[in-house]
Amino acid sequence: MKVLPDFSDWIVLPDVAVSGVTRKLWLTKDTKKALFKFGDEWTEEIASNLAEIIKIPCMDATFGM
Numbered sequence: 001m002k003v004l005p006d007f008s009d010w011i012v013l014p015d016v017a018v019s020g021v022t023r024k025l026w027l028t029k030d031t032k033k034a035l036f037k038f039g040d041e042w043t044e045e046i047a048s049n050l051a052e053i054i055k056i057p058c059m060d061a062t063f064g065m
Contacts, residue, residue, distance in 0.1 A: 005064040007036060036064065 010027035018024040023038040044061040051058030 005062060007034065007064045010034065010036075034064075 007027055010029040013026040013028055013033075016026040018026070018035070022041075025036045027034045027036050041061070042063070044059075045063060048058050048061035
């Protein structure tokens with residue numbers, strides 16, 4: 001079973017514009033940045049996993065909590 005990453009200790013980047021209709025937050029920790037989306041974004045993780053399998057460039061997408 002896949003373990004979901006915990007983003008609770010990441011810092012929210014204030015005043016960063018995001019587009020779309022769902023709620024989103026830009027997060028940062030150390031030198032990493034992540035776009036945290038609230039809602040049903042499972043299709044993005046499937047696309048990311050498929051791209052990794054067939055070895056084509058794609059953003060990294062994963063579910064988190």
